[in-house]
Amino acid sequence: MSGLIAVLFLLVAATGTIVALSRVPRHQVIAMAANGLALSLLFMALQAPDVAFAELAAGTAAIPLLFLVVLASIRTDLITERVERPAPGETPPVQKP
Amino acid sequence: MSPRLRRAVFLLACVCLLPAFAHVASTMPAFGAHPLPYGDLINAVGVRERHVTNMVSAINFDYRGFDTLGEEFMMLCAVTGTTILLRGTRGETQDRPQRVPGREIRPRADATVLICRLLAGFTVLFGLYVLLHAMTTPGGGFQGGVIIASGLLLAFLGEGYRGWRHVAHSELFDAAEGGGAALYALCGFASMLMGLPFLQNMLPLGKSGDLFSGGLMLVENAGVGLAVAGGFGILLLEFLEETREPEPVQEDE
Secondary structure, three states: OHHHHHHHHHHHHHHHHHHHHOOOHHHHHHHHHHHHHHHHHHHHHOOOHHHHHHHHHHHHHHHHHHHHHHHHHOOHHHOOOOOOOOOOOOOOOOOOO | OOHHHHHHHHHHHHHHHHHHHHHHHHHOOOOOOOOOOHHHHHHHHHHHHHOOOOHHHHHHHHHOHHHHHHHHHHHHHHHHHHHHHHOOOOOOOOOOEOOOOOOOOOOOOHHHHHHHHHHHHHHHHHHHHHHHOOOOOOOOHHHHHHHHHHHHHHHHHHHHHHHHHHHOOHHHHHHHHHHHHHHHHHHHHHHHHOOOOOOOOOOOOOOOOOOOOOOHHHHHHHHHHHHHHHHHHHHHHHHHHOOEOOOOOOOOO
């Protein structure tokens, strides 16, 4: 039993490291879902099935989906001009809609 | 701040915090030890006092039922806030996916459609099972509600946006979310009406191990299940609206 828990701890650490090291947001979302799955397995092994259920449904399905939708709706094609940052003390130029 | 300086500050902070970390780590309770008496006490008296075998439900809906009421309304506020923020650009009637020029839209694979069709119903059924068995086995209103909502999500993955809109009606979700939260609060007022403290169990507790044991906890659990399934449904609906092209703005002036 303790061997299983040790393996699951390593799995959580490994998937968590992948989340932190991912640079492409899409990949990071999938890595986060994998981390949620590893966490829910760990909760299951630690005899906390209630928490495992919640983690599995929220952390592995719902939250990654919401992130993916947000990524999908970011309109990268609309950024046409560089936004100039005003110098301190200077009033920012009024943007016309 | 240059990367080099930043790294130096980070290492300095590490060195400063290391003794404190070592002290805390060395005096922590051993892995698996639970020095607080609360859990043992609940396990010892819970079944006798509340006639339920899932102690997590007994704590959530009875011993600490008032806390759950607070969490219930926190969730209501969070869902309401998200809806208000996202409702600005709705594309409810638009069937065209919002897309970046040059990014291709691949059709769904047949296997995805098949798996989602098979699993969506079973997932919702499993959610109902988890919800109903709150008093006897692990799970409960929250877990069951979230599983039901993820079953709804499979409808989107398998059938696409149009199929999703066919089953997902915001009126239904709104009613479930608000009605569930209200049901929980009304349970408390029902106790007060009978001259008992807020949320005190006044229904017959039943036989422990039975599906319908727990008295008032059953009603509260149903309220939480409704509210969570509805709340997550609203969130999914509002977020999936964001994948549509917004409707053209009507200029009235």
